[in-house]
Amino acid sequence: MAPLRESSGDPVLPDPPQGPLHVARARASFPWKELALFWEGEDTLRFKKAIFSALENDPLFAHPRGSRLSVEKYQELNFLRCKRVFEYDFLPVGDMLDSLPRVLALIECLGMYDWSLAVKFFLHVLEFIIHSPDFEAAKFWVGNMGKTATHAVVFAQLYTPGGQCHGLHPFLVQIRDPKTLLPMPGVMVGDIGKKLGQNGLDNGFAMFHKVRIPRQDLLNRSGDVTPEGAYVTHVKDVGQRFSESLGSLSSGRVAIVGMSVVNLKLAVSIALRFSATRRQFGPTDKEEVPVLQYPMQQWRLLPYLAAAYALDHFFKSLFLDLGELQQGLLGKDRSVRQAELGREIHALSSAGKPLASWTAQRGIQECREACGGHGYLAMNRLGDLRDDNDPNCTYEGDNSVLLQQTSRYLLGLLARRGPGGARIESPLKTVDFLDGYADILGRRFEGSSPEDLLDSSVPLAAYEWLVCYLLRESHQKLSREKRSGKSDFEAINDCQVYHCRPLALAFLELTVVRRFHEHTHQPRVPPPLRAVLRRLSALYALWSLSQHTALLYRGGYFSGERAGKVLESAILALCAQLKDDAVALVDVIAPPDFILDSPIGRADGELYKNLWTAVLQENKVLERASWWAEFAVNKPVIGSLKPKL
Amino acid sequence: MAPLRESSGDPVLPDPPQGPLHVARARASFPWKELALFWEGEDTLRFKKAIFSALENDPLFAHPRGSRLSVEKYQELNFLRCKRVFEYDFLPVGDMLDSLPRVLALIECLGMYDWSLAVKFFLHVLEFIIHSPDFEAAKFWVGNMGKTATHAVVFAQLYTPGGQCHGLHPFLVQIRDPKTLLPMPGVMVGDIGKKLGQNGLDNGFAMFHKVRIPRQDLLNRSGDVTPEGAYVTHVKDVGQRFSESLGSLSSGRVAIVGMSVVNLKLAVSIALRFSATRRQFGPTDKEEVPVLQYPMQQWRLLPYLAAAYALDHFFKSLFLDLGELQQGLLGKDRSVRQAELGREIHALSSAGKPLASWTAQRGIQECREACGGHGYLAMNRLGDLRDDNDPNCTYEGDNSVLLQQTSRYLLGLLARRGPGGARIESPLKTVDFLDGYADILGRRFEGSSPEDLLDSSVPLAAYEWLVCYLLRESHQKLSREKRSGKSDFEAINDCQVYHCRPLALAFLELTVVRRFHEHTHQPRVPPPLRAVLRRLSALYALWSLSQHTALLYRGGYFSGERAGKVLESAILALCAQLKDDAVALVDVIAPPDFILDSPIGRADGELYKNLWTAVLQENKVLERASWWAEFAVNKPVIGSLKPKL
The missing domain is CATH 2.40.110.10 (Butyryl-CoA Dehydrogenase, subunit A, domain 2)
Structure with a gap:
C-alpha cells in the first residue's frame, strides 16, 4: 500500500517511533495502516491529522490539562482553548449536517484531547442545553x-x-x-x-x-402566543409533540455513546502499550516477561479492546441512523416509517448509552488496575478518563432508569403482534428477528469444541435465543404481577431487576454484536484484515455472552458441563490469538502521543524513560514544601491535648 | 435500654436530629442503639465518640479536605493534622498490642475522617514503609x-x-x-x-x-554483620525467614481489608440516606415517592449495605486472628500450629484484600451512580471515597496476582491429603470442611421456594459445594496442563482465569459468609436484633452466591429453571424486607455528620437545604471568574486560524 500523504508531503499515518514496542509491533498478523484506512476512511484520517496537528503546534494547547490544574485555571484555559477552536473553524457549523463523518471525527479529536473542551465547544455550537432534573425550584x-x-x-x-x-x-x-x-x-x-x-x-x-x-x-x-395573548400550535396532538422531542433526546444519548467509546479507546491504548512493555516475573529468576504474556492480563484487557472496536462501529452506524431521523424531522416527514424510526432509535439510544458508558466505566477501571501503581499516578490519565466518563452513566437519563424505555419498546412489539398479528419489523431491522420468536425459543446450543465458537455467528444465534427468552419471561412476569392486582406502576417496577433490565441490555448487546459481525464479514473487508477483525468480533460477542451463562443454562439453551467450558476456552483461545496483534490494533485507534498524554502509553514504549521525564517535570518535585519549617521546628508534644477517654 | 452516657453526661449515642428522615427511622423493625451496642461494644462506642468529638471541636480539622484542596495545601494541612493527632495521643503506641479493639476503632475514626491522615499517622506509628515494586533503580x-x-x-x-x-x-x-x-x-x-x-x-x-x-x-x-565483616544469622533456613515475613505481609493486607470496609460503610450511608429522602416519579403525576421505594434502587444498594456489615465483621475477626499470630511471633513461638496459622492468615488476607477492595470499589461506584448528578458533585464525597479506595486494589500486591496465594494454599491442602492421607484442618478451621470434599461434591440444591433461601445456611451449603467443585476443577486442569508438557510456570498461568481465580474468591466469600452466619446466629444476639441481622446475613450470602449461578448449573448443583428463579426471588424478597430498616442500619455504622462530610448524607435528611447551604459556601460561587474580561472583550474571529484541510 502506497503511503497516504498530506499536501505538505508528510505521511497521513506516520510510522510509530522506534523503541521497545517495535518488537511487539513486528509480531502483528496484519498491516495496521491498512486497517486504519479501512476503519476510518481516507478523508477522516486526513481531517483528524489536521486537527491533531493544529492542537499540537499551538502553545495554548500545551499541557497540563485535567485534574492537575486548579478549577479556576482549568476553566480559564478551557475557555481560551474553546475560543481558539472557533478560530480554527475545522468544520463550519453550516456544513455539519452534510459531513456527518467529519462531525464524528471532530467530536472524537476534541474529546480525545479533553472532554471539558469538546463539551464546551459543542454546547456553543448547538445552543444546546444539557437537560437536567430540577433542583427543586432552581x-x-x-x-x-x-x-x-x-x-x-x-x-x-x-x-x-x-x-x-x-x-x-x-x-x-x-x-x-x-x-x-x-x-x-x-x-x-x-x-x-x-x-x-x-x-x-x-x-x-x-x-x-x-x-x-x-x-x-x-x-x-411547536407552539406560539399571538400578540393578543392567544395560544397557537401547529402540532396536532400531545403524542406527536412528544414524539418530536424523542428525536432530540436521542441525539444527546447517541453523543454519549460516542463519548464513552472514545474514553474506552484511550484507556485500552494506555493499558495495552504499558502491558506490552512492563515486565514482571518469569519462568526463571533471571528472565522477566511482559505482563501481556500472562493469560490473566490478556483476559482483563483484550475483551475491552474488542469492545472498543465493536462499540465504535455501533456508534458510527447509530450516528448515521440518527442523521436520517434528523433529516426527516427537518423535512417535516410525517410518515409512519419516520415515526417508527424515531421509536427504534429511541430504544437503541436508551440502552446504547447505558451499555457504552458502563462498558467504558468498567473498562477504564480494569485498565487502571491492570497498570498497577502506574495507573494510579494522575499523570498517566486513567483517573481523568474515569472521572470524565462518569457522568455518561447519569446525565441524559440515569442508565438503570433509561433501560426501561428499551424494554417497553420490545414488550410493546410483542403485544402488538399478538396471536396471528402483524409481522414484527422496524426500519433499521434490529427487531425483525423477533418474528421468529417461537422458533428461536426452540433452539439449543450445538457447539461441542472451542473451535466451534471462534466465529461470532455462534454467539449471535445464542443472543437471539437469549433476547427471546428474556422477552417471554418479562412478558409473563408482567402479566402475573398485573393479574395479582398490582397497579401498572407497581407491576412494572417489580419486573425491572431480573427481567426488563437484562432484556434491554441483552437486546442492545445483540444489536452491537450483529452490526459488528456484519461489518467484519462483508466482502469488502481487505483479505489481510479478515482474520483479526473476525477474532475481535468473536471475542466481543463471546465475552459479552458469557455474562449471561446462568440464563443460558437456566432456560435450557445450554446443557451439560461441556457447553460452559467450551465458551470459556474459546474466550481464552481468542485472547491468545489476539495478544500479538494488540499493539498494532492500538496503533489504529490511539491518537498521537501529544493527545493521548500518558507517559506509560507513549507509542515508543520507553516506559521508564518517559515516566522519569514526566515525574521530574511535575511541579516542585525536588523542592522542599513551602511549609517545611513547620515540620522541622515544631515537634508535636505527644499527649499534650489528650482528651479524657 | 437506659441511654449510655459519657462522664460529661452527654449521651454516647445521641438521637439523630429531627428532619425528613424521621419518617424512615420510625419504620425500622429494631432499636438501632441496641444494635450499635451489640456491634461495637460499649468501650469502643465511647472511644470513637471521644475521637470524633475532638476532631469536630478542633478548628484545624474544619473542612475542606480531600480533592477540593490544592495538593500543596492539602499536604500541609494533612501534616499539621497528623501532628495534632499525636498531641491528642488517643491511644499510646505502647498500649496498642493490648487494646486491639481500640486500634481498630482508631484506624476507623481517622480513616472515616480522611485516609490521607490515617495513613500518614500509622506510617509514623509503625516506622513502617509501604513496600512497592522497584521503579527500575529507584x-x-x-x-x-x-x-x-x-x-x-x-x-x-x-x-x-x-x-x-x-x-x-x-x-x-x-x-x-x-x-x-x-x-x-x-x-x-x-x-x-x-x-x-x-x-x-x-x-x-x-x-x-x-x-x-x-x-x-x-x-x-534476622541477620547481622560483625565488626570484622562476618555475617551471622539466628534464622536457620531461608524458608523460615520467608515464613516470618509472611506475617508482616499479612498485616498490610488485613489493614487494607479494614480500609475498604470503612469506605464502603461511608458510601452506603450517603447513598441510602439520599435514597430515603430523594423523591422521583410516582404512581400519579402528583405524588412522588422516595427512590428507595423502587425495587431497582433497593437491589442496587441494599446488598452493599449487607456487604458492609458482613465484611466489617470479617475484618474485625481477622484482625484478632492476626493479633494472635503477632503475639506468637513476638513470643518466638516455633510450633507447627504457629506456622500453620501464618499460612492460613496469609491465604485469608491474600484473598480478603481483593474481595474487600473490589466490593468497596464496585459499591462506591454503584452508590455514586445511584445518587445521580448529586453523586457527581465533589462535595458529596463519593468521588473522594472512590479515589481513596482505589489503591487498595493495587498496593500490597495486585488483587489478581495476590489471589494466586490463596488458590495455591488450597491446592496444597488437597495434595497433602491425597488418597487416605491426613485430615484437612487448620488453626482457624476455615478449611476443615474440605475434609468432606467427596461428600460435598455429591450434594444438590434442594430449595424449591424463595422462603427456603431466607436463611444463610442455604447459601452456606451451596458455597461449600462451589469451593469443592472449583478446587476439583482447578486440580484437574493443573494436572492436565502439566501432563501436556508445560512448565510449572506456564501451567499455573494457564489455570488462573476460570479456575484458580474464582476458587480463591469463592473460598473467601464462603469464609465471610460463614463467619457472619455464625455471628448472627449465636445465642447472645439480643432477640430484637435477630431478624434484621439474619436478613443481612442471608442477603449478603445469596447476592454473592448469585454471581456464581452459572457454575452451580454447570456442575449440576442447580438443575431446572426453578432453582435460579427462587434465588433471584429470595434476593428481592430480602431487599423488600430490609428497605424499612435501611436508614436505622445506616445510623449504626455512619459517623457523625461532621466526619461523614456529605451534604446529601446528613442525618436529618434535609436534602435540598443541606445542598444549597453547601453550594453557596463553596469558593467564589457567585463571583465572576478572574478572567471574565477575556470573555467579554475578545470575541473569537471564527476561521481566522483555519488550517488547510
Missing part, C-alpha cells in the same frame, strides 16, 4: 452557565391571560450582561462547584425572581 | 517520603568483604537533614506527583549515589 447543572453563559433556554409552564396552562415551553432568557458578565436584575446565577470530572466546564445554576421575558423570546417551534 | 511510592521523611528503611543486597552476597536486608538510611529538610549528600529525593487519591499523603522516590551506611544501621532482626 435550574442546576446547566453547562457553561457557571461562569460564562449570557443567555439560557428555560423550560417553563406557559400560561396565557385567563390563566390557561399550555404545558412546558422553552423561553430564551438573558441571564448576564455580555459586556460585564454580571447577572441581570432578578437573576441569581452561579457555579455549582467542583465535580468529579470535566471541571474545565463551568456547570451552573440559576434562580429567577419575577424576570420579565418578551413574548418574542418564546422559542416557538 | 525506590518509588514510599509513603511520607515525598516531602517530609528524614530516614528510610531500604532493602538492599548485603555483600560482606570478599564479595559474598547474603540476600536482601533492611538498612536505615538518612535521606534528609531533620533541621532543614534538605536532602543528604548523594541522595536525590522527591515527590512522585499527583495521584488519583490520598493526595494529602506525600509519596516519594529516592535514588542513592554511593551513600555510606554505618554498619550499625543494618536492621538486624
Whole structure:
C-alpha cells in the first residue's frame, strides 16, 4: 500500500517511533495502516491529522490539562482553548449536517484531547442545553452557565391571560450582561462547584425572581402566543409533540455513546502499550516477561479492546441512523416509517448509552488496575478518563432508569403482534428477528469444541435465543404481577431487576454484536484484515455472552458441563490469538502521543524513560514544601491535648 | 435500654436530629442503639465518640479536605493534622498490642475522617514503609517520603568483604537533614506527583549515589554483620525467614481489608440516606415517592449495605486472628500450629484484600451512580471515597496476582491429603470442611421456594459445594496442563482465569459468609436484633452466591429453571424486607455528620437545604471568574486560524 500523504508531503499515518514496542509491533498478523484506512476512511484520517496537528503546534494547547490544574485555571484555559477552536473553524457549523463523518471525527479529536473542551465547544455550537432534573425550584447543572453563559433556554409552564396552562415551553432568557458578565436584575446565577470530572466546564445554576421575558423570546417551534395573548400550535396532538422531542433526546444519548467509546479507546491504548512493555516475573529468576504474556492480563484487557472496536462501529452506524431521523424531522416527514424510526432509535439510544458508558466505566477501571501503581499516578490519565466518563452513566437519563424505555419498546412489539398479528419489523431491522420468536425459543446450543465458537455467528444465534427468552419471561412476569392486582406502576417496577433490565441490555448487546459481525464479514473487508477483525468480533460477542451463562443454562439453551467450558476456552483461545496483534490494533485507534498524554502509553514504549521525564517535570518535585519549617521546628508534644477517654 | 452516657453526661449515642428522615427511622423493625451496642461494644462506642468529638471541636480539622484542596495545601494541612493527632495521643503506641479493639476503632475514626491522615499517622506509628515494586533503580511510592521523611528503611543486597552476597536486608538510611529538610549528600529525593487519591499523603522516590551506611544501621532482626565483616544469622533456613515475613505481609493486607470496609460503610450511608429522602416519579403525576421505594434502587444498594456489615465483621475477626499470630511471633513461638496459622492468615488476607477492595470499589461506584448528578458533585464525597479506595486494589500486591496465594494454599491442602492421607484442618478451621470434599461434591440444591433461601445456611451449603467443585476443577486442569508438557510456570498461568481465580474468591466469600452466619446466629444476639441481622446475613450470602449461578448449573448443583428463579426471588424478597430498616442500619455504622462530610448524607435528611447551604459556601460561587474580561472583550474571529484541510 502506497503511503497516504498530506499536501505538505508528510505521511497521513506516520510510522510509530522506534523503541521497545517495535518488537511487539513486528509480531502483528496484519498491516495496521491498512486497517486504519479501512476503519476510518481516507478523508477522516486526513481531517483528524489536521486537527491533531493544529492542537499540537499551538502553545495554548500545551499541557497540563485535567485534574492537575486548579478549577479556576482549568476553566480559564478551557475557555481560551474553546475560543481558539472557533478560530480554527475545522468544520463550519453550516456544513455539519452534510459531513456527518467529519462531525464524528471532530467530536472524537476534541474529546480525545479533553472532554471539558469538546463539551464546551459543542454546547456553543448547538445552543444546546444539557437537560437536567430540577433542583427543586432552581435550574442546576446547566453547562457553561457557571461562569460564562449570557443567555439560557428555560423550560417553563406557559400560561396565557385567563390563566390557561399550555404545558412546558422553552423561553430564551438573558441571564448576564455580555459586556460585564454580571447577572441581570432578578437573576441569581452561579457555579455549582467542583465535580468529579470535566471541571474545565463551568456547570451552573440559576434562580429567577419575577424576570420579565418578551413574548418574542418564546422559542416557538411547536407552539406560539399571538400578540393578543392567544395560544397557537401547529402540532396536532400531545403524542406527536412528544414524539418530536424523542428525536432530540436521542441525539444527546447517541453523543454519549460516542463519548464513552472514545474514553474506552484511550484507556485500552494506555493499558495495552504499558502491558506490552512492563515486565514482571518469569519462568526463571533471571528472565522477566511482559505482563501481556500472562493469560490473566490478556483476559482483563483484550475483551475491552474488542469492545472498543465493536462499540465504535455501533456508534458510527447509530450516528448515521440518527442523521436520517434528523433529516426527516427537518423535512417535516410525517410518515409512519419516520415515526417508527424515531421509536427504534429511541430504544437503541436508551440502552446504547447505558451499555457504552458502563462498558467504558468498567473498562477504564480494569485498565487502571491492570497498570498497577502506574495507573494510579494522575499523570498517566486513567483517573481523568474515569472521572470524565462518569457522568455518561447519569446525565441524559440515569442508565438503570433509561433501560426501561428499551424494554417497553420490545414488550410493546410483542403485544402488538399478538396471536396471528402483524409481522414484527422496524426500519433499521434490529427487531425483525423477533418474528421468529417461537422458533428461536426452540433452539439449543450445538457447539461441542472451542473451535466451534471462534466465529461470532455462534454467539449471535445464542443472543437471539437469549433476547427471546428474556422477552417471554418479562412478558409473563408482567402479566402475573398485573393479574395479582398490582397497579401498572407497581407491576412494572417489580419486573425491572431480573427481567426488563437484562432484556434491554441483552437486546442492545445483540444489536452491537450483529452490526459488528456484519461489518467484519462483508466482502469488502481487505483479505489481510479478515482474520483479526473476525477474532475481535468473536471475542466481543463471546465475552459479552458469557455474562449471561446462568440464563443460558437456566432456560435450557445450554446443557451439560461441556457447553460452559467450551465458551470459556474459546474466550481464552481468542485472547491468545489476539495478544500479538494488540499493539498494532492500538496503533489504529490511539491518537498521537501529544493527545493521548500518558507517559506509560507513549507509542515508543520507553516506559521508564518517559515516566522519569514526566515525574521530574511535575511541579516542585525536588523542592522542599513551602511549609517545611513547620515540620522541622515544631515537634508535636505527644499527649499534650489528650482528651479524657 | 437506659441511654449510655459519657462522664460529661452527654449521651454516647445521641438521637439523630429531627428532619425528613424521621419518617424512615420510625419504620425500622429494631432499636438501632441496641444494635450499635451489640456491634461495637460499649468501650469502643465511647472511644470513637471521644475521637470524633475532638476532631469536630478542633478548628484545624474544619473542612475542606480531600480533592477540593490544592495538593500543596492539602499536604500541609494533612501534616499539621497528623501532628495534632499525636498531641491528642488517643491511644499510646505502647498500649496498642493490648487494646486491639481500640486500634481498630482508631484506624476507623481517622480513616472515616480522611485516609490521607490515617495513613500518614500509622506510617509514623509503625516506622513502617509501604513496600512497592522497584521503579527500575529507584525506590518509588514510599509513603511520607515525598516531602517530609528524614530516614528510610531500604532493602538492599548485603555483600560482606570478599564479595559474598547474603540476600536482601533492611538498612536505615538518612535521606534528609531533620533541621532543614534538605536532602543528604548523594541522595536525590522527591515527590512522585499527583495521584488519583490520598493526595494529602506525600509519596516519594529516592535514588542513592554511593551513600555510606554505618554498619550499625543494618536492621538486624534476622541477620547481622560483625565488626570484622562476618555475617551471622539466628534464622536457620531461608524458608523460615520467608515464613516470618509472611506475617508482616499479612498485616498490610488485613489493614487494607479494614480500609475498604470503612469506605464502603461511608458510601452506603450517603447513598441510602439520599435514597430515603430523594423523591422521583410516582404512581400519579402528583405524588412522588422516595427512590428507595423502587425495587431497582433497593437491589442496587441494599446488598452493599449487607456487604458492609458482613465484611466489617470479617475484618474485625481477622484482625484478632492476626493479633494472635503477632503475639506468637513476638513470643518466638516455633510450633507447627504457629506456622500453620501464618499460612492460613496469609491465604485469608491474600484473598480478603481483593474481595474487600473490589466490593468497596464496585459499591462506591454503584452508590455514586445511584445518587445521580448529586453523586457527581465533589462535595458529596463519593468521588473522594472512590479515589481513596482505589489503591487498595493495587498496593500490597495486585488483587489478581495476590489471589494466586490463596488458590495455591488450597491446592496444597488437597495434595497433602491425597488418597487416605491426613485430615484437612487448620488453626482457624476455615478449611476443615474440605475434609468432606467427596461428600460435598455429591450434594444438590434442594430449595424449591424463595422462603427456603431466607436463611444463610442455604447459601452456606451451596458455597461449600462451589469451593469443592472449583478446587476439583482447578486440580484437574493443573494436572492436565502439566501432563501436556508445560512448565510449572506456564501451567499455573494457564489455570488462573476460570479456575484458580474464582476458587480463591469463592473460598473467601464462603469464609465471610460463614463467619457472619455464625455471628448472627449465636445465642447472645439480643432477640430484637435477630431478624434484621439474619436478613443481612442471608442477603449478603445469596447476592454473592448469585454471581456464581452459572457454575452451580454447570456442575449440576442447580438443575431446572426453578432453582435460579427462587434465588433471584429470595434476593428481592430480602431487599423488600430490609428497605424499612435501611436508614436505622445506616445510623449504626455512619459517623457523625461532621466526619461523614456529605451534604446529601446528613442525618436529618434535609436534602435540598443541606445542598444549597453547601453550594453557596463553596469558593467564589457567585463571583465572576478572574478572567471574565477575556470573555467579554475578545470575541473569537471564527476561521481566522483555519488550517488547510
